[in-house]
Amino acid sequence: MTDLQLPRHARYDYSPITERKDYSWPGGKRLAFCITTNVEVYAYGKGRGHDNAKHGEPQTQRNYSWRDYGNRIGIWRLFDLAEELQMPLAHNANSLLYEHAPQIMHRIRARGDEIVGHGRTNSENLHDFRWEADEARVIREVTDTFARHEGRPPRGWMGAGTYENAWTPDLLKEAGYTYLMDWPFDDQPVWMRTRSGPILSVPYPAELNDSPQIIHRQHTGREFCEMLVDEFEEMVEQSAKYPLVCNLSIHPFVFGYPFRLRPLRKALQHCFANRFMDRVWKCTPGDIADYCYTLKAGIIPIHVREVNSGMRLKTSLSRIRTKGVMMTNIAR
Numbered sequence: 001m002t003d004l005q006l007p008r009h010a011r012y013d014y015s016p017i018t019e020r021k022d023y024s025w026p027g028g029k030r031l032a033f034c035i036t037t038n039v040e041v042y043a044y045g046k047g048r049g050h051d052n053a054k055h056g057e058p059q060t061q062r063n064y065s066w067r068d069y070g071n072r073i074g075i076w077r078l079f080d081l082a083e084e085l086q087m088p089l090a091h092n093a094n095s096l097l098y099e100h101a102p103q104i105m106h107r108i109r110a111r112g113d114e115i116v117g118h119g120r121t122n123s124e125n126l127h128d129f130r131w132e133a134d135e136a137r138v139i140r141e142v143t144d145t146f147a148r149h150e151g152r153p154p155r156g157w158m159g160a161g162t163y164e165n166a167w168t169p170d171l172l173k174e175a176g177y178t179y180l181m182d183w184p185f186d187d188q189p190v191w192m193r194t195r196s197g198p199i200l201s202v203p204y205p206a207e208l209n210d211s212p213q214i215i216h217r218q219h220t221g222r223e224f225c226e227m228l229v230d231e232f233e234e235m236v237e238q239s240a241k242y243p244l245v246c247n248l249s250i251h252p253f254v255f256g257y258p259f260r261l262r263p264l265r266k267a268l269q270h271c272f273a274n275r276f277m278d279r280v281w282k283c284t285p286g287d288i289a290d291y292c293y294t295l296k297a298g299i300i301p302i303h304v305r306e307v308n309s310g311m312r313l314k315t316s317l318s319r320i321r322t323k324g325v326m327m328t329n330i331a332r
Contacts, residue, residue, distance in 0.1 A: 011192045015301040029281035030239035034247040040122040041096040047123030067253045071101045074256015090284040092118035092158045095145040114284040119160040173199045179289035191302035202285045209249040221260030225267035232271040
């Protein structure tokens with residue numbers, strides 16, 4: 001027995017997938033497949049932001065313009081691709097898009113896509129707010145902005161850069177969010193503890209994500225699309241044993257370029273022609289979360305002390321009902 005005590009968190013417990021209860025997605029499906037874009041606004045010459053040529057470069061007109069291409073051109077190509085493939089989309093969206101690129105938000109609304117709260121701008125992240133009250137104010141501002149324009153707040157949150165502070169899940173739960181995607185620790189949804197009751201963690205990719213793979217690790221678009229095909233084919237086969245989530249994350253300023261869009265189209269067409277496609281549910285992270293809230297307590301992994309009453313889950317479920325409709329696009 002070692003005396004070494006590693007720092008730990010109390011958000012969730014260890015739960016091997018082999019010891020969990022089985023369930024299926026709507027219609028008996030086994031693999032929930034999502035495409036989540038990241039539609040972002042950046043400051044000119046200031047703050048944070050990727051560079052397309054070098055790591056650690058300062059903010060310049062070049063990298064600002066490269067990222068702005070995603071909003072001017074790239075996202076519109078991804079909208080068209082989703083139409084071709086009859087695929088719903090979710091969008092990790094900055095709230096400042098309403099001021100800087102309102103046409104994007106109009107198209108998202110017209111398509112019936114999901115908006116996931118993604119901060120105000122990706123020129124900042126939650127680590128820039130070291131006081132809990134300041135972060136709570138920013139989350140409220142983002143949430144209220146989306147609610148004012150869309151008639152309802154987002155159900156889900158994915159922080160800019162996937163950054164959190166120690167109290168972030170607590171603040172998200174208290175702001176009315178039903179799920180988050182900042183913790184890439186599983187291929188199934190898992191309940192996480194907060195000081196105000198459980199919040200759902202929906203799988204989001206740290207690997208099947210063009211930001212780390214293409215920008216940081218310098219893989220080509222075709223190499224990334226090979227990863228997508230391998231991930232999809234392996235998961236759709238494994239889904240015979242376990243219900244799984246395959247979430248693809250792409251940025252319009254990466255895959256909105258024609259030479260990357262073409263292999264992405266071919267990869268997705270290949271995936272959707274898979275012989276096990278009858279196992280696949282085309283959906284959004286919000287669809288997954290909504291469905292999980294309908295399952296009996298204890299099916300989605302959760303610590304025993306949170307299972308006893310189920311009342312907190314019922315309270316959270318009531319928050320996601322909008323005009324009497326509990327789940328949207330559930331038949332996809």
